[in-house]
Amino acid sequence: MDFGTNFSENPIVTQLDDGTLIAVMDSHGSGFGYSISIDGVNWSAMKYVEVTD
Numbered sequence: 001m002d003f004g005t006n007f008s009e010n011p012i013v014t015q016l017d018d019g020t021l022i023a024v025m026d027s028h029g030s031g032f033g034y035s036i037s038i039d040g041v042n043w044s045a046m047k048y049v050e051v052t053d
Contacts, residue, residue: 013040 011025031050
């Protein structure tokens, strides 16, 4: 997985109904990161989602 420049830890991997894998991880600050894979070996670059009030 390419985590880019964001801090990430504690990934949780879940298989979606269509077989796609998604890893969701804690990220420093007020958001989280996620990455997607079809085969569990090759992962997309992590996307960061900022969560605000």
